[in-house]
Amino acid sequence: MTVAENNVAAAVEAAGPVVPAASRGERFTGYDVEAFEVPGGREENWRFTPLKRLRGLHNGTAVADGTVTVDVDAASDVKVDVVGRTDDRLGVAGAPSDRVAAQAYSSFTEATIVTVPSETKPDKATLVRVTGPGEGKTAYGHLQLRVEAFSNASIVLDHVGSGTYADNVEFVVGEGAKLTVVSVQDWADDAVHVSEQHLSLGKDATLKHTVVTLGGDLVRVSPTARFAEAGGDVEMLGLYFADAGQHQEHRLFVDHAVPHCRSNVMYKGALQGDKAHSVWIGDVLIRAAAEATETYELNRNLVLTEGARADSVPNLEIETGEIEGAGHASATGRFDDEQLFYLQSRGIAEDQARRLVVRGFFHEILMKIDVPEVRERLEAAIEAELEAVESTVNTPETVTA
Amino acid sequence: MSTLEIKDLRATVATDEGAKEILKGVNLTVKSGEMHAIMGPNGSGKSTLSYAIAGHPKYEVTGGEVLLDGENVLEMSVDERARAGVFLAMQYPVEVPGVSMSNFLRTAATAVRGDAPKLRHWVKEVKDEMAKLEISGEFADRSVNEGFSGGEKKRHEILQLALLKPKFAVLDETDSGLDVDALRVVSQAVNEVTQSTDMGVMLITHYTRILKHIQPDVVHVFAGGKIVESGGKELADELEENGYVKYIGKPEPARI
Numbered sequence: 001m002t003v004a005e006n007n008v009a010a011a012v013e014a015a016g017p018v019v020p021a022a023s024r025g026e027r028f029t030g031y032d033v034e035a036f037e038v039p040g041g042r043e044e045n046w047r048f049t050p051l052k053r054l055r056g057l058h059n060g061t062a063v064a065d066g067t068v069t070v071d072v073d074a075a076s077d078v079k080v081d082v083v084g085r086t087d088d089r090l091g092v093a094g095a096p097s098d099r100v101a102a103q104a105y106s107s108f109t110e111a112t113i114v115t116v117p118s119e120t121k122p123d124k125a126t127l128v129r130v131t132g133p134g135e136g137k138t139a140y141g142h143l144q145l146r147v148e149a150f151s152n153a154s155i156v157l158d159h160v161g162s163g164t165y166a167d168n169v170e171f172v173v174g175e176g177a178k179l180t181v182v183s184v185q186d187w188a189d190d191a192v193h194v195s196e197q198h199l200s201l202g203k204d205a206t207l208k209h210t211v212v213t214l215g216g217d218l219v220r221v222s223p224t225a226r227f228a229e230a231g232g233d234v235e236m237l238g239l240y241f242a243d244a245g246q247h248q249e250h251r252l253f254v255d256h257a258v259p260h261c262r263s264n265v266m267y268k269g270a271l272q273g274d275k276a277h278s279v280w281i282g283d284v285l286i287r288a289a290a291e292a293t294e295t296y297e298l299n300r301n302l303v304l305t306e307g308a309r310a311d312s313v314p315n316l317e318i319e320t321g322e323i324e325g326a327g328h329a330s331a332t333g334r335f336d337d338e339q340l341f342y343l344q345s346r347g348i349a350e351d352q353a354r355r356l357v358v359r360g361f362f363h364e365i366l367m368k369i370d371v372p373e374v375r376e377r378l379e380a381a382i383e384a385e386l387e388a389v390e391s392t393v394n395t396p397e398t399v400t401a
Numbered sequence: 402m403s404t405l406e407i408k409d410l411r412a413t414v415a416t417d418e419g420a421k422e423i424l425k426g427v428n429l430t431v432k433s434g435e436m437h438a439i440m441g442p443n444g445s446g447k448s449t450l451s452y453a454i455a456g457h458p459k460y461e462v463t464g465g466e467v468l469l470d471g472e473n474v475l476e477m478s479v480d481e482r483a484r485a486g487v488f489l490a491m492q493y494p495v496e497v498p499g500v501s502m503s504n505f506l507r508t509a510a511t512a513v514r515g516d517a518p519k520l521r522h523w524v525k526e527v528k529d530e531m532a533k534l535e536i537s538g539e540f541a542d543r544s545v546n547e548g549f550s551g552g553e554k555k556r557h558e559i560l561q562l563a564l565l566k567p568k569f570a571v572l573d574e575t576d577s578g579l580d581v582d583a584l585r586v587v588s589q590a591v592n593e594v595t596q597s598t599d600m601g602v603m604l605i606t607h608y609t610r611i612l613k614h615i616q617p618d619v620v621h622v623f624a625g626g627k628i629v630e631s632g633g634k635e636l637a638d639e640l641e642e643n644g645y646v647k648y649i650g651k652p653e654p655a656r657i
Contacts, residue, residue: 338495342495342545344478344483345479345482345483346480346505346512347513348480348508348512356497359500360544361498361499363499363500
């Protein structure tokens with residue numbers, strides 16, 4: 001296994017003569033699609049994404065000719081509003097940071113707002129199911145999940161169906177509130193989904209944000225976490241399993257701009273089959289004002305077969321020395337032959353041994369998903385993926401940046 | 402009664418300079434119930450012998466046979482060898498993160514026995530064997546070998562031996578990394594399982610200390626990739642006294 005571990009600091013690169021290293025914090029954001037240039041594929045933000053497969057989401061040619069269906073199975077106390085573009089609650093968690101997100105923001109016609117009122121603790125998880133517009137159709141959407149002050153709630157956001165879809169999802173967690181949310185991308189094989197997820201934490205708020213990507217032709221999820229005030233705690237977890245031909249991209253940005261906040265990122269992915277491609281970008285910025293920040297991010301990829309490729313780029317920028325701790329780790333490895341040999345030497349057949357190792361790889365993350373319905377479903381989904389694991393594994397191409 | 406016959410076994414390992422021959426014609430026959438100590442200096446190829454028998458992918462067998470009751474185990478996959486009744490207690494057991502020891506043991510027992518052991522009996526069986534090896538119950542929930550000390554790993558190798566009850570076991574430097582108490586506990590467990598199951602054992606070791614606890618029927622000296630001398634217990638006493646100088650031309654003690 002290639003392991004690149006850095007236990008801190010030196011990620012603020014000096015400006016080189018050719019490409020000045022701009023801070024991640026300086027990236028342009030805005031609500032209007034026309035304010036963004038059409039990406040050409042060389043931009044840092046787009047260099048891993050196969051633009052041709054975006055079906056025009058990035059260049060204005062993807063005209064909305066369908067709609068997504070949003071079904072909410074709400075716990076008691078939880079309110080659901082369908083609102084127009086002018087509702088002044090919309091957009092508070094953050095502005096789009098790329099052209100597709102801005103296109104979605106400029107294009108949606110109605111938004112769904114799910115609100116957990118202050119000082120409530122719903123008795124069960126709220127399920128929000130987004131069903132795609134259908135094969136050959138395109139839709140834009142907007143969703144906001146609000147957990148008001150001192151509440152404690154779990155929400156499952158489930159994406160299923162077919163079509164092309166771009167959206168912004170806002171997670172607004174109020175003062176002292178706690179939200180556990182799982183966003184599952186379980187699309188049909190044809191689906192293209194580009195989603196910017198804006199995580200906004202109030203004073204002393206706690207957010208556990210889990211992204212699970214299994215299905216779809218191309219899925220690109222960009223979660224950005226921001227702390228409005230001190231004391232926030234965000235845990236960002238991810239689990240993905242890319243099969244032949246699938247492109248799964250997760251671009252994270254944690255913006256520490258206020259003191260005494262914590263962030264912990266852990267994404268794990270497995271890849272199998274020809275041209276299975278995963279991309280993980282983990283940008284963490286600790287601004288000068290963000291004293292006593294504590295942050296750690298980790299990405300692990302397990303490449304199961306030849307022809308699959310995992311890109312992993314952690315990036316830590318630190319503008320103050322007054323922090324509790326900061327670190328990152330990234331590793332992409334092929335299947336460990338020693339583990340396989342050990343299990344087989346105890347009589348366990350090769351295919352079963354492989355499954356044990358992959359299950360073990362994801363175990364750490366699955367144990368952190370504390371919404372029981374989701375965990376069981378994910379365990380079953382991983383089993384289903386493993387059914388397809390080819391029994392012969394040759395040397396795959398692995399890339400760790 | 403079973404027989405494990407190693408006939409003119411030759412094996413190489415891939416190095417930067419090409420394939421290097423490590424095993425240079427090993428001949429050895431072990432029968433059920435026999436305890437064979439295989440003693441040799443560092444670098445003599447003892448571990449390669451154990452890995453070649455178990456089928457580690459790093460070593461290529463270039464000649465010879467290993468017959469278990471006439472069947473050539475070298476033609477079997479790693480897991481088939483284990484199910485046929487060959488067990489290797491490894492010198493460096495492998496960590497498998499995220500797979501609990503209890504899940505691993507039960508999966509292995511199911512594979513080797515052909516049926517899933519009945520849960521109630523199984524729990525008791527594991528608990529009893531763990532108690533004999535003085536392994537605390539919390540290890541059942543921990544990932545296989547992950548974060549275990551050297552001694553804890555060795556105890557768990559013998560735990561697997563006791564649960565899987567193979568026809569033949571190769572114990573590769575099981576004594577290394579064990580302090581005086583742990584060595585006694587582990588040796589007792591080995592004696593108990595070998596005597597109660599009529600297992601044949603190849604006890605690979607550099608030092609004589611484990612032979613104070615486990616009585617060998619035959620002692621072999623392994624040097625330069627093959628067995629160079631065989632004898633009874635007295636051969637171990639001689640090694641204890643003189644070390645390996647006679648076999649490798651330079652002093653290397655067999656006693657700590």
